[in-house]
Amino acid sequence: xxxxxxxxxxxxxxxxxxxxxxxxxxxxxxxxQVISTTELSVSLKINPATARKGLNLLVDDxxxxxxxxxxxxxxxxxxxxxxxxxxxxxxxxxxxSLLEEASKLKISKEEIxxxxxxxx
Amino acid sequence: xxxIEVKNITKYYGNTxxxxxxxxxxxxxxxxxxxxxxxxxxxxxxxxxxxxxxxNKGNITLDGESIFENDKAxxxxxxxxxxxxxxxxxxxxxxxxxxKEFYTSFDDDYAKSLSGKFGLNINKKVKGLSTGYTSIFKAxxxxxxxxxxxxxxxxxxxxxxxxxxxxxxxxLTSYNERPKTIIISTHLIEEVSEVLxxxxxxxxxxxxxxxxxxxxxxSAYTVSGEASNVDSYISGKEYIGEETMGRFKSVTVLExxxxxxxxxxxxxxxxxxNVELQKLFINLTN
Numbered sequence: 520x521x522x523x524x525x526x527x528x529x530x531x532x533x534x535x536x537x538x539x540x541x542x543x544x545x546x547x548x549x550x551x552q553v554i555s556t557t558e559l560s561v562s563l564k565i566n567p568a569t570a571r572k573g574l575n576l577l578v579d580d581x582x583x584x585x586x587x588x589x590x591x592x593x594x595x596x597x598x599x600x601x602x603x604x605x606x607x608x609x610x611x612x613x614x615x616s617l618l619e620e621a622s623k624l625k626i627s628k629e630e631i632x633x634x635x636x637x638x639x
Numbered sequence: 640x641x642x643i644e645v646k647n648i649t650k651y652y653g654n655t656x657x658x659x660x661x662x663x664x665x666x667x668x669x670x671x672x673x674x675x676x677x678x679x680x681x682x683x684x685x686x687x688x689x690x691x692x693x694x695n696k697g698n699i700t701l702d703g704e705s706i707f708e709n710d711k712a713x714x715x716x717x718x719x720x721x722x723x724x725x726x727x728x729x730x731x732x733x734x735x736x737x738x739k740e741f742y743t744s745f746d747d748d749y750a751k752s753l754s755g756k757f758g759l760n761i762n763k764k765v766k767g768l769s770t771g772y773t774s775i776f777k778a779x780x781x782x783x784x785x786x787x788x789x790x791x792x793x794x795x796x797x798x799x800x801x802x803x804x805x806x807x808x809x810x811l812t813s814y815n816e817r818p819k820t821i822i823i824s825t826h827l828i829e830e831v832s833e834v835l836x837x838x839x840x841x842x843x844x845x846x847x848x849x850x851x852x853x854x855x856x857x858s859a860y861t862v863s864g865e866a867s868n869v870d871s872y873i874s875g876k877e878y879i880g881e882e883t884m885g886r887f888k889s890v891t892v893l894e895x896x897x898x899x900x901x902x903x904x905x906x907x908x909x910x911x912x913n914v915e916l917q918k919l920f921i922n923l924t925n
Contacts (some may be wrong), residue, residue, distance in 0.1 A: 527913040529853070530833060557815040564807045565833040566670055567815055 522563055524570055530565060534573030539582065539601045542593055549598065553591045571576075580604070641667045641686065641702060641715060641787045641820055646695035650683055650844075657683040658694075659844040667787075668818035672852075674828060675841035676924050681824045685790050685843070688822075689718040701788075714742065717786035719777045719794060727766035731776060735766060735783070742784045750783035753809060757802060770797030778806055782813050788820040794826060803827075807834055832916040842924045852916060859919055860896040863889035866907035872907055880922035891922055 520537045522530060536552055547553050559570035574591055576581045582597045594600075621631055643665035650658040665671065675681045676858045686692045689700060690706055690713055698705055701712040725734050731754070739745040754761050757766075757775045768776055774796045780788050794810075811834065812823065822839075823829055832838075838855055840847040840873045862872060864889040871893060873890055880891040891914050894900075904911055 524833065525915075527911075560815055561808050561811045563833075564804070564811065567811070567835050569833065601741075601742045 520559075520563070522565075530591040531569050531573035531576065532561075532619060534559060537574070538577060539605075542597055542613045543601055547593050549595050551593055552589070553593060553618070555590050643788070643820070644700045644703075645684075645688070646697050646699070648682075648684075648694045648699065650687060650692070650694050656844055658687070659715050660697075660847055662697075663839065663845070663846055663849055665788075665820060665822065667820050669836045670814065670821045670823070670834060672828070672831060672835040672838045673822050673824040673841065674838055674924075675824075675919055679841045679924070680844045681841060683716060683844075685720075685824060686820070688790060689713060691718075715786055716788040716790065717742065717781050717784040718790045718792075719781040720792055723802065725765065728764060730762055730764055731759065731768075732761040732778075734780070734809045735761070738780055738784065742786060744785040745783055746783045750779050753779045753782060754784055756803065756809070769800065771802065773797055775802060775806070779809075782809060785817075786819070787852060789822070791825075793825055794823060795825065807831070810834070824902065825876055828920055829915065829917040837870050838916065840920065840923060847923060848874060855919065856914060856916060857895060859893050859914045861889055861912045861914050861918075862909050863887065863903055863912070864904075864907065868907040868909055872904060872909055878916065879925075891919065 522533050522537075522539075524530070526533065538547070541547050541553075546607070553574075556567050556570045556574060558564065559573070560567040563570070574583065577584060578591070580600070581594055582600055583591045584594050585591055619633070644661045644750070645661060645665070648658055648661045649656065661680075662685065664841065673681050673684065680838060683692070687694055688706070690708065698708065701709075701715065704712055706712045706716075712911070725737060729737065733749075735745070735747050735750045751761065753759075757772075757774055757779070761774055765773070765776065768812065774794060775798065778791070778794050781791060781794075795806060798806065807830075811823070813819075823831060823835070832852060835852050837851050839847065839849045850858070862869060864887070866886050869890055873892060874891040877893045878890045880892060882889050896911060901911055
């Protein structure tokens, strides 16, 4: 997991998104254990409170769950949940910035559609 | 346990006021950064916390008990100082033994295993160590002391990038295994900022801010763009750290970045960005 310490996205959110990415890529499969707070804290050189906050975000979203005294595990159906959530934010994260940049460059809607379809 | 109360501490050196009516609470098991410019009073505060010097006014308690001439309280606090207090002709491994006399839970095996990781030769005399290895040696003493409170004054002084990396990792490993209160006084803010939970900013003997790093960073943002647009944006706002490069200007605004502000900035074609702890620190203490 690589973090961007200069990004304006808080570290704990970057952590939760990176773990979501790992779940989408099957690095952590459903019902498998995910990286621990301690591992995150030491390997990324961050305060464990930050790491915990990132993991708790995923617990709140029902993507991972806590087994007492063992660690955090990927929930059943987590992948679908992440896909659904990511699709919802796809517009905010990608489309709106694409449209903003396009309007700066005076690229028309038709031109954008053409680009997406693979013509230039 | 191990909560430290600093109440109304004033400390003079001759006529110079080094600390001016300082009151702070250090909560247990958090990692604090003590940040301040040279001469701001950082080391004075650490010296007071360990009874190395005495305040002119005020008192300091550990779990409600005054620390003044209180050996029991002081044995819970390990102070890694810039100056050495042990005989410099001792070998490293002898200092390990010697430290166990004062800190009875000192872990000799852990100290030796850390020495191995850092490549510190424990048969060397302390006075023969380089600046970097002197820092490493002192940090090892602190980590192995098993004290509940660690005060680290410039712990990475003279360390190369690899050793700094290793030190932060070992510090966090130890903290994760057994939480303790750690106060790190340092000038290298950027690389330590994510390690900290709270920052204490000290300026000219006064506490300027004591907040979680997250809160501190949320209390300000940087806005940049064409100079006249930036000027109209910041009118009526509290700001610091103006920087102009040609017609480009950036300013750190001291408020939460609300939706309204972002909207206004977008209309003026300005860019919003998060402020870094280092930059905020420079601007606050200038």
